[in-house]
Amino acid sequence: MRRQTEPGTKSFRLHGEVLVLTEDTELVAAQLAGDSAPSVPELVRKPLCDNISTDEIIPGWCCYWYDEQLRDFAYLGLRGRKVTRGAVSAFGPQVIVSGAAKGCGSSREHAALAEKYAGVELVFARSFERIYEQNCRNIGIVTCTDFALLDALVACEELPLELFTAGANDIERAIIDLGGLFGFNRASTTASGTPAVSRFAPPRPLNAVEKVLQSRLSPRNGPPPNSVVAVGESYFVQADIRFSHEYVTPMAAEMFSLEFGAAASPVQPETCYYFQDHLSLAESVLSKRVDGTDLIGRVNTLRKRQKEFATSSQGNFIGPGQSGGSRAICHNYIVEHVAEPGDVIIGTDSHTCTAGAIGAFAFGVGATDMANAWYNREILVKVPAAIRIELRQQLRPGVCAKDVVLTLLAHPQIRGSRTLGKVLLFGGEGVAGLTVDERATLCNMAVEAGAMTALVEPDVRTHEYLAGRPQRRGIDRSELVVSDVGASYAAVVELALDAVEPMVALPGDPRNSVPLSSIHDAVAVDKVYGGSCTGGKAHDMDMYASVFARAREHGASVPTGVQAFIQVGSEDVLRYATARGYLELFAAVGVTVLPPSCGACINAGPGVSESAAEVTVSAQNRNFPGRSGPGQVYLASPYVVAATAIAGRLSSVEAMLAEASGNR
Numbered sequence: 238m239r240r241q242t243e244p245g246t247k248s249f250r251l252h253g254e255v256l257v258l259t260e261d262t263e264l265v266a267a268q269l270a271g272d273s274a275p276s277v278p279e280l281v282r283k284p285l286c287d288n289i290s291t292d293e294i295i296p297g298w299c300c301y302w303y304d305e306q307l308r309d310f311a312y313l314g315l316r317g318r319k320v321t322r323g324a325v326s327a328f329g330p331q332v333i334v335s336g337a338a339k340g341c342g343s344s345r346e347h348a349a350l351a352e353k354y355a356g357v358e359l360v361f362a363r364s365f366e367r368i369y370e371q372n373c374r375n376i377g378i379v380t381c382t383d384f385a386l387l388d389a390l391v392a393c394e395e396l397p398l399e400l401f402t403a404g405a406n407d408i409e410r411a412i413i414d415l416g417g418l419f420g421f422n423r424a425s426t427t428a429s430g431t432p433a434v435s436r437f438a439p440p441r442p443l444n445a446v447e448k449v450l451q452s453r454l455s456p457r458n459g460p461p462p463n464s465v466v467a468v469g470e471s472y473f474v475q476a477d478i479r480f481s482h483e484y485v486t487p488m489a490a491e492m493f494s495l496e497f498g499a500a501a502s503p504v505q506p507e508t509c510y511y512f513q514d515h516l517s518l519a520e521s522v523l524s525k526r527v528d529g530t531d532l533i534g535r536v537n538t539l540r541k542r543q544k545e546f547a548t549s550s551q552g553n554f555i556g557p558g559q560s561g562g563s564r565a566i567c568h569n570y571i572v573e574h575v576a577e578p579g580d581v582i583i584g585t586d587s588h589t590c591t592a593g594a595i596g597a598f599a600f601g602v603g604a605t606d607m608a609n610a611w612y613n614r615e616i617l618v619k620v621p622a623a624i625r626i627e628l629r630q631q632l633r634p635g636v637c638a639k640d641v642v643l644t645l646l647a648h649p650q651i652r653g654s655r656t657l658g659k660v661l662l663f664g665g666e667g668v669a670g671l672t673v674d675e676r677a678t679l680c681n682m683a684v685e686a687g688a689m690t691a692l693v694e695p696d697v698r699t700h701e702y703l704a705g706r707p708q709r710r711g712i713d714r715s716e717l718v719v720s721d722v723g724a725s726y727a728a729v730v731e732l733a734l735d736a737v738e739p740m741v742a743l744p745g746d747p748r749n750s751v752p753l754s755s756i757h758d759a760v761a762v763d764k765v766y767g768g769s770c771t772g773g774k775a776h777d778m779d780m781y782a783s784v785f786a787r788a789r790e791h792g793a794s795v796p797t798g799v800q801a802f803i804q805v806g807s808e809d810v811l812r813y814a815t816a817r818g819y820l821e822l823f824a825a826v827g828v829t830v831l832p833p834s835c836g837a838c839i840n841a842g843p844g845v846s847e848s849a850a851e852v853t854v855s856a857q858n859r860n861f862p863g864r865s866g867p868g869q870v871y872l873a874s875p876y877v878v879a880a881t882a883i884a885g886r887l888s889s890v891e892a893m894l895a896e897a898s899g900n901r
Contacts, residue, residue, distance in 0.1 A: 247398035247414065249359065249379075251390040253331030260284040260336075262317030269324045277334075277391050281384065285336035288746055289315070290861040291369060294340070294348035297840050297864075298523075301535035303488035303604075307347055308354035316745075316862045326355040334361045334387065337654055338687060340369020342861055344587040345484065346603035349373045359401070361387050364654045367689050368587060371617075372603040374409060375418040407433040408471040408617065418605050418617070419496050425457075435472050437464035442721035444623050445694050446660050449598040449718060450474055453581045455615050466620045468725075473615040477580040477597075479503075480510035481607055482567055485585035487542040489604040493611055502550045503611035509552035510575070511543055512567040517557060517834040518842035525847075550611075558808055562832030565807035568592070568770040569833075571599075572677055573809050577709060578695040579718040583607070583616050588770055588858065589690075593680035594673050595703070596695035596718050601684070621660045621689045622727035624650075628667030630735040635890055637780060638671060638678035639771070639856065639874035641732070643740035643750035646686055650730045652748060654687060659727055661691040662720070667734045668693060673702045674776035681771050682858050685747040694719045739889055742872035747859050753877060753889055760871070760887035764853040765795075766837050766844035767878045768804025772856025773833070775813045777875045778805070782819045784879035784890055785826045791897035793883050795827030801882035802844040804831035828882060837865050846870070854881045 257280035258265055264283070267274040274280065292314050299310035311325035333352060339362035340348065349372040352360070359379045373380050381387075381401045389396055402410045411433035412421045424432045437460050443451060450466050455473040466472060481489060493501060503509050516536050523529040523536070547554040558564045565573070567584060568591040576582060578596030582589060585607050592599035602616060610616050626645070645651050645661075661683045668676070676693045683691030693699075695717050703714060741756060743749035767773075767781050781803055788794065795801045803823050805811045811833065814820055823830050829843070836842025838857040846853055846868025853870045856878045860870035871887060880893040888896075 248395050249390060249398065249401065250395040251332065251393065253356065254329055255332040255334065255391070256325070256328060256330035257281055258286040258289065258315070258333065258335040260286050262315065262319040265315070266319035269320065269328050278388065281334060281387065285334065285363070286316070287336035287363075288338045288341050288748070289335050290342035290864070291340055291345050291348040292342055292861045292864045295345065295351045298532060299351075300345055300347045300484050301532060301539060303347065303491065305354045307351040311351040311355045314863045329356045331356055332359045332361065332387070332390070333357050337363040338366055338657070339364070340366040341687065342366075342587065342859060344368045344372075344585060344601035344603055346372045346376070346488070346605060349376055349378055349603070353378055364657055366687060367658045368601050368603065372605070374412055375603060375605040377417040379413060406469060406471050406619070408435055409619070418609055422609065434459070436467060436470050437461060438467035439463070440465055441725070442723035444625075444720040444724035444726065445596070445662060445692060445718050446598060446621065446623050447724070448720070449579055449581060450618060450620060452579065453477070457615070468620050468622050471617055471619045474581055474618045475614045476583045476610055476616050477577075478508055478510070478571070478575055478582040479584070479607065479610050479614070480512060480567055480571065480582075481585040482512045482515050483539045483543045484515050485604050485607065486511055486546060487539050489585065489607045489611070490542065490546040492604055492608040496608065497612050501612065503552065504614055506551040507553070509550065509611065510567070510571070511547035511552055511554050512563070512565070512570065513540055513543065513556045514563040514566045514833070515835040515839050516540070516841050517563040518561075518831070518836050521843055522841055522845055558832055560808070560811065560832045562834040565809070565833050566770045566773065566835055568681065569774065569806035569810065572673070573807060574706065577703070577712045578699060578714065579716070581616070583610060587684045588681050590683050591677050591681040591770055593683070593690055593692040594676035596692060596699055598690065598692060600690040619658070621658055623660045623662045624656060624688075625726045625729045626661055626663045627665035627729060627731045628663060629665055629731060629733045630667055631670045632734045632737060635876050636737050636739060637874050637876060638675035640737050640740045641734065642679055642682040642685070643742055643747070643872070644737050645730075645732065646742070646748045647750045648730060648732070650728055651686055655728075656686045656688040659688050661686065661688050662726070663691065663693045664720075669696065669698065672776050673698065674774040677774060678771055682747065685859055739874060739877055741877065741887065742860060744860055744869040744871060745862060747872055753873070753887075756887060760852065762799060762854050762881055762886055763851045763868070764844055764846065765799065765801040765878055765882040766804070766853060766855040766857065767875055768802065768806070768831065768836060768844070769838035769857035770806055770835070771858040772875055772878070773804050773806030773810060775810050777856065778803075778810060778814045778819055780875035781879045782817070782822055784876055784883070785822055785828065787890075787894060788883045788897060789822065789826055791894060793826070793893075793897035795882050796885040799882065799885050800844075801828045802831055802837070803828050804836050804842075804844070805833055807833050826883065840865050854878055854887055
């Protein structure tokens with residue numbers, strides 16, 4: 238494949254390999270081995286692999302590297318485990334092809350870099366998840382959904398780059414044309430000026446998301462008078478808060494130094510946060526591996542490099558906690574201590590959207606975006622269309638926000654690719670009955686629906702939550718960020734909360750959500766995990782405790798052969814649980830309490846599976862293949878997680894109590 242160098246004359250010609258990721262992973266293995274696989278046109282006509290997560294493109298432990306060695310880990314986590322270490326880079330694909338929702342899950346730029354270092358220049362998919370596609374664009378990989386162009390390339394045609402970027406806006410096209418985000422910025426500083434200009438729209442009623450973006454536009458956009466942002470256009474927006482964790486900070490720091498100079502330092506460092514939360518308990522898992530000593534050494538290097546950068550740049554370092562683990566998971570800390578309504582918050586984690594519970598516009602980014610934002614506070618945002626979720630009525634006892642999210646993932650107006658790149662904007666009278674912690678769960682899992690982020694319009698409950706927190710300088714909490722009457726939405730979804738029932742996501746994908754009542758076969762469990770940024774909040778502790786207290790009244794506890802873990806999301810939550818006697822209650826029924834950390838959710842702490850035969854029921858947010866070990870992971874609410882821990886099998890609270898009563 239050839240890419241010419243003069244702007245406007247770039248073209249593609251296929252002269253290398255094409256790797257087609259089919260649903261049948263035996264065919265993937267055959268291609269990589271050079272066996273007699275079908276031709277590319279024949280392979281593309283077969284069912285393609287959908288929903289390839291970044292965990293599958295590159296497993297979490299491979300992110301301990303951030304150099305060209307990443308190429309050896311490309312697709313090592315692909316479902317079916319048919320791809321061996323170094324196989325993709327040895328094959329040297331210049332084109333990779335797959336199905337819908339390519340790159341779902343984590344925001345790790347390591348995934349796109351692993352492909353790039355393996356030789357990939359062009360990625361075809363039926364659709365792309367936002368963060369993965371933006372990461373590809375930022376480092377010079379071209380993404381395309383027009384499979385007719387693939388046919389033309391295979392037929393040895395040379396095609397102009399503009400055909401592959403037909404669906405992009407002017408800014409996106411310029412970034413691709415100039416080889417990535419840094420190339421675009423370098424071109425912007427030359428005498429010829431900005432290589433592309435954003436388009437604006439005439440004044441109109443704005444929804445809450447559009448209002449936030451309009452208020453944070455960078456001066457470099459040059460908006461004309463009496464104009465507003467337009468959906469689908471990209472603008473540079475000034476971020477109020479920037480944060481990263483130890484997986485990504487070292488990579489972004491190296492990019493930052495290489496691009497802006499060794500003496501450069503992040504602007505307004507008081508608004509930058511650096512968390513050691515993902516790998517704070519990793520030793521407990523890594524020590525069991527043959528290569529554990531080497532991997533633990535790499536984890537320590539990541540920690541050291543992150544702390545050095547945070548200290549030298551005078552940012553906020555949120556490191557180890559006094560009780561072990563971390564002071565907090567990044568998302569919990571941002572909601573508890575930092576986020577304000579109307580903020581723009583970016584973090585190197587896809588669940589940055591959690592802060593939407595406060596009314597912030599918060600979303601995940603990759604390392605290149607973060608390095609650039611450290612330099613000038615700017616982040617490129619393609620204005621998303623909003624799907625308004627109107628919540629009606631109130632939840633029944635024993636049903637919570639996790640069930641609401643899993644219900645939405647199966648909703649006909651949400652499932653599939655209907656939410657890709659959009660924002661879920663929660664409103665309606667049902668929101669008022671939800672605590673901020675429950676709102677955080679709604680926003681946290683928006684990315685599992687394929688959305689860019691989610692936001693709950695601030696209300697009285699928001700301000701009551703914020704009342705005990707010091708107000709950040711320059712913030713006016715009296716100004717509510719709410720949608721204008723007459724604002725536009727891509728869709729409006731109404732959900733009656735009183736009709737929501739306990740839900741479960743079957744192993745493999747959070748979108749495999751079904752009512753718990755529909756599962757009639759007994760599902761015995763080996764491990765139960767209640768934690769992560771989704772299930773480790775104060776209100777989650779209330780839910781676990783409510784079930785365990787009733788189990789104790791019936792003389793029930795975690796049965797032999799089942800391991801049960803509850804992990805708090807922050808030291809604040811730990812103090813909350815301690816003050817209410819929850820730690821003693823959890824211990825009394827046989828549950829192990831863990832200090833704050835991302836832990837099992839990222840395959841880096843107690844609660845991970847250790848064999849393919851193990852079954853786990855978890856309160857975390859995603860269950861992609863290999864995400865939390867090789868076993869099968871079901872996702873459920875804190876209520877169901879606690880009931881399952883006592884029953885020893887996937888169970889509702891009612892079924893667990895009935896069984897406990899019968900055993901007395």
